[in-house]
Amino acid sequence: MDTTIIYGKNAIIEALEKCDREFNKILISNSARADVKIEQIKKLAKKNGVIFQFVAKEKLNALEPEGKHQGVIAQVAPIKYIELEDFIAQQKGKLSSVVILDGVEDSHNVGAIIRSCVCAGIKGIILPSRRGVLINSTVEKTSAGAINHISIIKTNSLVNTIQKLKENDYWVIASDHHAEQNHYEIDYTDINFALIMGAEHAGISKSLLKLADFKVKIPMLTNFNSLNVSNATAIILFEYVSQLCKKNKRKEKNE
């Protein structure tokens, strides 16, 4: 089978627990300290019928040259992307939300964003196939396995994708530091929304900005530069989460 690697104990545990990833085998370093997480990986591997082998640390270093593997690497089938049409069909009849990354280039940022998306209950993440990074081992490690808990859509044209989302009742929100409206001035709780976040330096492409129903900024207390894109995404998504929690509390009180 066509394989990729996952490294990092949490990322491997998440993938084993989620059970929908095809595993080839798991390699554990001979010299890895037998800690709780390694034991958990062995237990989950046995349960799921996944082979694990003890190998020299050098073998792991050859597969992951940055040496951040924490003594364990899993060889797995690459992540499955899903088609936009299938995603939209799956989401029909419930409130839905996606995050669109317009050319984000740093794998650590993409991984951290996917992790925040899952924590915030976002249903899908959309990546352009030709700009920015796609899912790789660093994204998977940084996401702490979150990529197994969200639909990932790869697209050749973000313009077409956004138009299709609009036709299907998604409101398009663009994060843009030139915007007049603050991010907390939108009610995210009873709409389907697609939040576009731009590349680290260039921001969101003009062609996509034009398609946005709302443009929002995160107000800053100093003139300094700007936020890291993964932090900016987390701030907006958790404004949505706060709004939802407050709304649910009001509902409970009224019942």
Added chain:
Amino acid sequence: MDTTIIYGKNAIIEALEKCDREFNKILISNSARADVKIEQIKKLAKKNGVIFQFVAKEKLNALEPEGKHQGVIAQVAPIKYIELEDFIAQQKGKLSSVVILDGVEDSHNVGAIIRSCVCAGIKGIILPSRRGVLINSTVEKTSAGAINHISIIKTNSLVNTIQKLKENDYWVIASDHHAEQNHYEIDYTDINFALIMGAEHAGISKSLLKLADFKVKIPMLTNFNSLNVSNATAIILFEYVSQLCKKNKRKEKNE
């Protein structure tokens, strides 16, 4: 002089603009593309009387082996930490806020947190000298130069530091996912506050948790794991910023 390096164009520009860092010299790769930012660095260096030299790329690679220097490295005096007592004295008479990192180990996270702190108008950041990372070149690069815009305090004892802050009218807020109160249920706008964020895996030490006046959690919409510490910090800090902006707007309306 005792020197360290700064790499990354933005980090170097920030340090040159801030003018309070002692520069030894700036090394620019012969093969660096002469872009807007390199030009800006040369201009600022001339203005500040800082020597710059063109050198072979290999020389830069030797100073920064990960190859993330973007063709330019500055040799500078190490960052100046300030004493807690001096910080507290400087802040007297105005509302103040600090972030305390209890053993955060990833330089990228520390850098991104400092960047968010500056954007959120936080006045100081407190790092323990023996746990977690101190300021290094990666922190400086990831902070995009933000470390030049905030007071940085290094302490041998976080317990003593927190007690001293409490004696000086700071309210201590600990981010703890076992907390009952949500982070948005605190009014941050008319208190001095010290926000403690814990290490990536272990969270906040028990001895510090005991000293907290408030414990807050960020509610999640799924059971998945947890947020990256830099994202969690950004979410809480920008709840404070949102509260402050909303309050100022109400004030303006009433005037």
